[in-house]
Amino acid sequence: MTFWFFRKKEKRVSEFTLTADLHSHILPAIDDGAASLEESIAMLKTIKEAGYNKVITTPHIMADIYRNTPKIIREKLTLLRDKIALQGLDIEINAAAEYYLDDGFLEHLTSGDVLSFGDNYLLFETSYMERPINLEEIIFEIQAAGFKPVLAHPERYRYISDLEKEYSKLKEFGVLFQLNLNSLIGGYGKSAKQKAEFLVKKGWVDFLGSDAHSVKHIEGIKKMKNLDIFDTIFKNNTILNDNL
Numbered sequence: 001m002t003f004w005f006f007r008k009k010e011k012r013v014s015e016f017t018l019t020a021d022l023h024s025h026i027l028p029a030i031d032d033g034a035a036s037l038e039e040s041i042a043m044l045k046t047i048k049e050a051g052y053n054k055v056i057t058t059p060h061i062m063a064d065i066y067r068n069t070p071k072i073i074r075e076k077l078t079l080l081r082d083k084i085a086l087q088g089l090d091i092e093i094n095a096a097a098e099y100y101l102d103d104g105f106l107e108h109l110t111s112g113d114v115l116s117f118g119d120n121y122l123l124f125e126t127s128y129m130e131r132p133i134n135l136e137e138i139i140f141e142i143q144a145a146g147f148k149p150v151l152a153h154p155e156r157y158r159y160i161s162d163l164e165k166e167y168s169k170l171k172e173f174g175v176l177f178q179l180n181l182n183s184l185i186g187g188y189g190k191s192a193k194q195k196a197e198f199l200v201k202k203g204w205v206d207f208l209g210s211d212a213h214s215v216k217h218i219e220g221i222k223k224m225k226n227l228d229i230f231d232t233i234f235k236n237n238t239i240l241n242d243n244l
């Protein structure tokens with residue numbers, strides 16, 4: 001008599017934890033993220049399910065499209081915190097910003113009211129297509145103002161073609177890199193995935209971000225946390241999220 005044993009595949013449990021997120025668009029009706037308080041709450045519930053207990057959300061500040069100010073962002077944060085308390089949701093939320101390097105950026109930087117997070121980290125992004133001509137100068141200005149520049153999703157910039165040369169140059173300037181987790185599962189296309197894998201392999205990733213604009217993005221991260229690549233990131237890189 002033959003016995004057949006079927007063993008159910010056990011759920012993979014990673015030896016690494018990721019409990020703080022530092023890049024998302026969760027505040028309601030402020031940018032291209034959550035459109036309502038209800039959507040903000042739905043996103044936070046999903047983030048909690050994905051294993052996070054702290055969120056530093058980062059609305060866009062862009063001169064042309066999202067003219068957000070620290071005052072507007074703080075008001076929305078208070079609104080969301082009130083709703084979180086009403087719902088009895090157990091998650092810590094703070095707000096910073098994702099600054100776009102445009103003509104208005106230096107004005108924000110010198111205004112004396114900059115939305116940074118953690119150890120004076122300042123999250124910034126550039127155009128996807130064109131490298132700002134004065135990028136080094138702006139990085140220097142950020143540092144001179146007492147902040148540590150963190151480049152949001154370095155893997156998404158199409159103008160970066162010589163990966164080794166261009167990323168290492170930014171690293172030399174003291175720029176920290178925040179990778180989007182969804183890039184590693186192809187969420188932003190083939191080129192972003194290849195660049196993300198390059199950065200992981202090099203050990204050049206400092207922060208991991210959800211860059212969540214909707215519940216869908218967070219579902220991608222849940223999936224991602226069950227893949228081997230999640231462990232590879234932590235083995236090759238010093239990830240600072242959980243120090244925040």
Ligand SMILES: [Fe+2]
Pocket residue numbers: 023024025098152211
């Ligand atoms: Fe973002």
